[in-house]
Amino acid sequence: MVREKVIVSTRTLQWKCVESRGDSNSLYYGRFILSPLMKGQADTIGIAVRRALLGEIEGTCITRAKSEKIPHEYSTIIGIQESVHEILMNLKEIVLRSNLYGISGASICVKGPRYVTAQDIILPPSVQIVDNTQHIANLTEPINLYIELQIERDRGYRIKTTNNSQDGSYPIDAVFMPVRNANHSIHSYVNGNEKQEILFLEIWTNGSLTPKEALHEASRNLIELFIPFLHAEEEKLHLENNQQKVTLPFLLVMIDWLN
Secondary structure, X not given: OOEEEEEEOOEEEEEEEEXXXXXXXOEEEEEEEEEEEEOOHHHHHHHHHHHHHHHOOOEEEEEEEEOOOOOOOOOEOOOEOOEHHHHHHHHHOOOEEEOOOOEEEEEEEEEOOEEEEXXXXXXXXXXXXXXXXXXXXXXXXXXXXXXEEEEEEEOOEEOOOOOXXXXXXXXXXXXXXXXXXXXXXXXXXXXXXXXXXXXEEEXXXXXXXXXXHHHHHHHHHHHHHHHHHHOOOHHHHEEOOXXXXXXXXXXXXXXXXXX
């Protein structure tokens, strides 16, 4: 359980992880709360953090496969149980963890008969496989299988644009988002004469990041988006006759939250 405190005005904000579990190698769940918040602040923070969790966090995927043995994506290869299309779909499901920048290469080089799993992928040092047991293909005969792979780190998702290739190279649909789902809910209550709120955040990830890591990264990404407002020149912030600095209360909460 994690608990940290930040001071904003006269209120003491607390956040903690109230539940954390790994349902499988590729599914992690975390539940977090932040309180006490003034009326309306929980929704402001919850919506922003959820959007950042689903859209601003980078992930790593296999985006292309190439092999001289592949005449067409929907063809079959003698000695391999799966079709080429099924192999590409299996490669799409492999979850990677990395601090990779841009594009890198990897490969599979095996000889049958044997099962080919994610463990057989030769990766650059900056990339790790979350689940080495993920199935790729079943070689039923003593054949050599060599596949060149392209690995990329990006955000969002990318749908392949073509299935045809002249050199045995085929794009793979890529879902870079490490967060599978994120929800937020609000519990309102009265503390004395003041209405206050508790923000609940639920996060599911694919295992490349823990929910706590995903929340940390999403918050930092949000902060970076708002930093220009905090560093704007004072003379540009005139509001009629009053000169004042722009204040973003929930942003300041998140900055202290992460420190």
